[in-house]
Structure formats: C-alpha cells, structure tokens
Amino acid sequence: MTRHTPIIPVDPHHPDADAIRQAAAVLRDGGLVAFPTETVYGLGANALDAEAIAGIYRAKGRPANNPLIAHISTVAELARVAVDIPERAHQLAAAFWPGALTLVLKRHPQVPGSVSLGRDTIAVRLPSHPVAHALIEAAGVPVVAPSANRFTRPSATTAQHVLADLDGRVDLILDGGPTPIGVESTVVDLTVDPPIVLRPGGVTFEALREHMPDVQRYSAAVAMDDDSARPASPGMLSKHYSPNASMLLFRGPFEAVTDAMRQTIGDCMQAGQKVGLLLPDAEQPLFANLDVEVVRLGADAAQMARHLFAALRQLDEQGVDCILARIPPAEGLGVTVGDRLLRAAEGQVIDVTDADI
Ligand code: AMP
Ligand code: MG
Numbered sequence: 001m002t003r004h005t006p007i008i009p010v011d012p013h014h015p016d017a018d019a020i021r022q023a024a025a026v027l028r029d030g031g032l033v034a035f036p037t038e039t040v041y042g043l044g045a046n047a048l049d050a051e052a053i054a055g056i057y058r059a060k061g062r063p064a065n066n067p068l069i070a071h072i073s074t075v076a077e078l079a080r081v082a083v084d085i086p087e088r089a090h091q092l093a094a095a096f097w098p099g100a101l102t103l104v105l106k107r108h109p110q111v112p113g114s115v116s117l118g119r120d121t122i123a124v125r126l127p128s129h130p131v132a133h134a135l136i137e138a139a140g141v142p143v144v145a146p147s148a149n150r151f152t153r154p155s156a157t158t159a160q161h162v163l164a165d166l167d168g169r170v171d172l173i174l175d176g177g178p179t180p181i182g183v184e185s186t187v188v189d190l191t192v193d194p195p196i197v198l199r200p201g202g203v204t205f206e207a208l209r210e211h212m213p214d215v216q217r218y219s220a221a222v223a224m225d226d227d228s229a230r231p232a233s234p235g236m237l238s239k240h241y242s243p244n245a246s247m248l249l250f251r252g253p254f255e256a257v258t259d260a261m262r263q264t265i266g267d268c269m270q271a272g273q274k275v276g277l278l279l280p281d282a283e284q285p286l287f288a289n290l291d292v293e294v295v296r297l298g299a300d301a302a303q304m305a306r307h308l309f310a311a312l313r314q315l316d317e318q319g320v321d322c323i324l325a326r327i328p329p330a331e332g333l334g335v336t337v338g339d340r341l342l343r344a345a346e347g348q349v350i351d352v353t354d355a356d357i
Helices: 017-028 050-060 075-081 087-096 130-139 159-166 205-211 254-270 281-287 301-317 333-344
Strands: 007-009 033-036 041-046 069-071 101-107 121-125 172-175 186-189 196-199 246-251 275-280 293-298 322-326 349-351
Touching (some): 017 130, 033 130, 041 050, 041 130, 075 087, 075 101, 075 121, 087 101, 159 301, 186 205, 246 254, 254 275, 254 281, 275 301, 281 293, 301 333
Parallel strands (some): 246 322, 246 349, 275 293
Antiparallel strands (some): 101 121, 186 196
16 A cells, blocks of 8 residues: 555544445455544454454554454444453443443454454453444444554554554544543453453543452553563563653652752753653643743643643654653553553653652
8 A cells, every 4th residue: 555545534423424434344345444432543454354453463563462452332242252251341341331441351263363362362342432433333343443553653642643654554544533531441351360450541440440349450560562471670661652752751759850850851951952841731830941842741640641642742743852751640540641651661760769859
C-alpha cells in the first residue's frame, strides 16, 4: 500500500451509517480500519481472520510478541471468542462493560492462535465508544484492535496521530475526534486465581477491587508487554509509548522533586539541550520564566491521562531533546499515568526520596 489512507470524519456520538457500513466492509474483506474507542484509537482487523491479524503486525511494524485484544459489541459475543467463561467474567462485564476493562479468558478454538501468540488465552473487551460499537456490530465479527500507532510510539488519541504513523499502511481511518479517556484499557487476567491486573488502564484498581476484592496488582515494573519473564527492575522496562526525545522522570517528596527538576533543567540547558516539561496545571507557576517548552496536562489524573500521549507527540514536534516529568501519586488513574510515563522513559527515574533537603 503506497497511496494515502482515506480519512472519513464521523460524529463521535451518532456516526453516519454509510461511513460505518463502508468501514465494516473493509474489515470483512480482511482490511485494516483505524477507529476511535473511548481509550485510544484502535487499528482494527477481523479477529477470526489470521491473514488480517498478520496485517496488523506488518502495519504497526510490531514484532509478533504482544498479544491483541478482541473487541465485541454485545456480551453474548463473548461465547464466540472464549470458552469456560467464569461467573466472575459476567459480574465484571455487568459492572464495567461497555468500558475500558479487558478480561483475559480461555481462547475459543475458532479464534486464530496468532491473536494471543499461540497462548490458549484471549483478551476481550466491549468498548463504549459509539463509533467502535457501531463498527464492530456492523462488521458482524469480533475485531482485534491494538493501538493505532507505529511500534514503540506513543498511542494515537486523534486521527491525525494515526495518520502521522500509519498513512499508506492501513486501508481507512474513521475520524471521531480525540478519544475521551486517552490511555488504554485495564487488563485483568481471570484465568488465574486470584485474578491479576496485568496492565493498569482506564478502569482504576480501586474500582475493580470493589467488585473483586481478591484482585492482585501486577508490579508496574514487570508488566507483560513483551514477555512475562522480565526482571523486576525499572531499568529493564520495555520501550513503549516513547517520544523521540529522551525522557527523565522524578520520584519523591514534592519539594525535593521540584528542586531536582529545576536542577536538571539547568544542567540540560547548559549542555545546549532544548527541554520539555510535562506538568499538571497547578505546577506551572513552579517552573515559570524558564526557557523551556511546557505542556500542561490538566488539573487531575483523568485529564493527565487524556492528554499524555498527545503531549509526548507535541513535544517531539517542538523538537525538544529531553522531556522531564514528575511521577504522579500512585492512586486512581495516577497509577496508569505513572505506568505509561515509566515505559515512555524506558525506566529512567531519578528518585530523590532519600535526598538531603
Ligand atoms: P494493546 O496494545 O492495547 O492491544 O494491548 C495488548 C495488551 O493486552 C498486551 O500488552 C497484554 O498486556 C494484554 N493481553 C492481550 N492478550 C493477552 C493474553 N492472552 N494474555 C495476557 N495478556 C494479554
Ligand atoms: Mg499499544
């Protein structure tokens, strides 16, 4: 595919039926369609078509080491992709679907093993975004949809991000505007007892625990993205969600982190580097009057999640050499934002917890 990829604008709340029909036909023919979900843009393919699945890995330039999530439009369709579905899956579906929660279950034999790299499991989600819902329903098949970005790049939260990464590599893009949550789904493995959160995401651990008190956290430092045998060291984090600029994160008491960030800004500037800062709105005054590029992420963790990936891409466009950010408090969506920051930074953290201040 060398031509440009067509983009069809759609109303995010009431998508045009013709646009959806056209996109669904592409999926049924084995093609690739990028579309908005409530989390990030997904790169969709027919989950029952092994050729189409191979096309996803090609388009993303992704080595086949990261299993895909199958998206469905009704709870009843669970039975098309999974077997031995435990009662807990139905309880969680009732509580969180449609929404940003992905369940790992036993894979149905009719789903090609390449969806989950030959594992006997499958990750499933029922998205709430009206465009995603309408598209999957019209396609009439489960739709695998990893984030619609090139391998290792920040996930796409607008159609323009998709185009920047995948123009000419996918058949069609549905543009439904920016995605509301802005980070990927929470993945919980129900094939183990107790269940484990494999990836923090749009549904908080706290919310999940209300419905499933025995659920366990998987350490963010060893999350499952490439293989499960990774050492539990932040330095070994997989490269993912990464800007071109190098990233440095800071952890520790508020004042000490602020001082360390100021110090590092000075050092970088001295070395002739252009510095970018990712800041919650309230912290902007702490770094005023500095010759740096600042992107405000918003007032709370939900807004930070929504803006994070676009902010990373924006700082790349502004040509910064390094991006500095504070790791947010590990609660609610702050856990998810912290996880994505850590991976974007490939684990580079300055910890000032024990620094003399
Ligand atoms: P995405 O890149 O948003 O499509 O997310 C894929 C992620 O879902 C992977 O990185 C895993 O964390 C998780 N996942 C998908 N399928 C499985 C599976 N069968 N077993 C365990 N984790 C899975
Ligand atoms: Mg991704």
